[in-house]
Amino acid sequence: MPPPAAQSPAALTIRADTWDARRASGWLESAALAQNVPLEQIVRLDHCLDETLANVIRHGGPTALSSPVHLQFGVRRSPGACTAELSVSDAGVAFDPSKFVAVAPHPASLADATPGGLGLLLIRNFSDQLSYNHSQGRNHLTITVRWVEES
Amino acid sequence: MAIRFEDQNEDLRRIVLSGRLDTAGSEEIARQFAELTRSSKGVVVYLSEVKFLSSMAISMLVKGAKAVEAMGGRLALHVAENEVIIRTLEATGVNELIPTFEDAQHAEKAVLK
Secondary structure (H helix, E strand, O other): OOOOEEOOOEEEEEOOOHHHHHHHHHHHHHHHHHOOOOHHHHHHHHHHHHHHHHHHHHHOOHHHHHOOEEEEEEEEEEOOEEEEEEEEEEOOOOOOHHHHOOOOOOOOOHHHOOOOOHHHHHHHHHOOEEEEEEEOOEEEEEEEEEEOOOO | OEEEEEEOOOOEEEEEEEEEEOHHHHHHHHHHHHHHOOOOOEEEEEEEEEEEEOHHHHHHHHHHHHHHHHOOOOEEEEOOOOHHHHHHHHHHOHHHOOOEEOOHHHHHHHHOO
């Protein structure tokens, strides 16, 4: 069986701030559309990207805010299955979102609701797989979505 | 993103949000939204024109609903058939905390005393 066909990944380096996060969203959409990723999958990745960058900005600490964030996006296609991977590398406090996905159940009432943790819930819900490692002082998170392409 | 509102009468306030409520967009409107939800009126937040709902936007909605309740009012969400927004609300369970309607009339009826 031939290996999955992979196109050259797209890459972008941004600052860790909300305005560059929006720029990253535009970059992601363009890169994904260029590789014929369905809109539904782009929306999923877009949510994951926004929430991941928001976490870096809010919780990554001073080093995260003063260091560049590296993004990479690529698509692999094989018969019956397609995969898009978005990688985010930041220099913030070590944090593995994949370890925090089994967060507390939904609050029972509005009074019990707290604002924290919603971003991680969204990342989990909109992704099919999260892979994380920490090396050379940087977090490396890869967000994967999969879909079946109609022939 | 944009935020606008109208007071239908003494009992009902409509807040219409539109565009992309990502983290940056939510930060832009959070203060005005908080001011508009310091109200004892029934409040319906229209999300049908929203293209993207971040966790920060959802937190803003939850805080708003709590503020309205604290003043003795009620807040509901109108989502029409906006599948992206419905899925996002369902993922966080917020649709079970704040009454959420596809039909605008039902949403307004739900917040009127």
